[in-house]
Amino acid sequence: MEEALLITRLRNGSYSAFNTLYRMYAKRLYAYCLQFTKSAEESCDIVQETFVKLWENRNKLQDCPSIRPLLFAIAKNDLINAYKRRINSPAYEDYVCFQDALKDEDTHLHIEYQEFLDNVEKAIGKLSPSQQKVIRLSRFQNLSNKEIATQTGLSEQTVKNQLSIGLKKLRELITEFISLALPLLLVN
Template identity: 50%
Template sequence: MEKQMQDNEPQLILSLKNGSYKAFERIYQMYAKRLFAYSLQFTKSQEESEEIVQDVFMRLWTNRAKIRQEDTLRSLLFIMTKHYLINAFRTKINQPEYEEYIQYVNEHSVDDASYQLEYQEFVAKFRAILKTLPETQQKVITLSKIEQFSNKEIADKLSLSEQTVKNQLSLGLKSLKEKLGSLGIYLVLLFIN
């Protein structure tokens, strides 16, 4: 059935441009699960991934008259999803490295699962390097970036001043980036693991 829908995608696009909600629903059925899976690999959150897919399709519907694609919406939808992912993580962690990581993955095909292995290798290397840092930096990074505690909460938990927490976090992240070398752009994955 999906093959049949794909064969009719140019007609669906034309109908969508003319305001057909039925065509919109068919396009949603064709792409929503793939966009959700793509988003989930980055967000690690079902709820966030669902929101991103909803936002993408709301934007597609709102801008349907401006669609230039005639044969397939695949590239457009994945590019839109990529931008929503970048915006979501900029808001959350304000790190431009995430955009570089998304761009890197996007260049290696959104259907290519090989980066899953890279991610696992990165996580293993990251954890090994994290263990080489001073104990306070390890704790602060783990509480801040993995467990998402605020600096004040960390200060209370570890009986430190907020300034000490900020300093230890900054020093620890700098050391991690240096030790990860060329994998430094993946450091941002720490925030979503």
């Protein structure tokens, strides 16, 4: 069946059209998500969330020849949200793997991800100089609080406080960016 017809039927509430689209794209979305999450369980969750969002927003679908770009945009946004939740994790190796995996993706997704990274950099730039330095040393150079204290001349407790406050502000700024970008993704 032609995909454009499936999209029209889905918009009208057809469960069979939804199931057909699920069978067409679930495995591809899973493989895409697995590249970044390295977790079968998390990838399954993101695929399920993607299709739930598709179903919940089916009446907003535009006439288009393929649903693929929308599905992958929703999944990408869920991946970004998953990484945003992990920003407080010292295991920033995932961040590096995520960035490296994106280099292999098509140009469009890479550009969108680069825009996200630019916004993260802008958000870091809005922090105090001390918070910027502590976050960069902690999250990008993987230094411990003690190592950061030695390198910066701050007390270990000050480093801990600056890191905590800075990460909280950073999460708020990134959340603000995501909330501004999501409606644009759903419209396209």
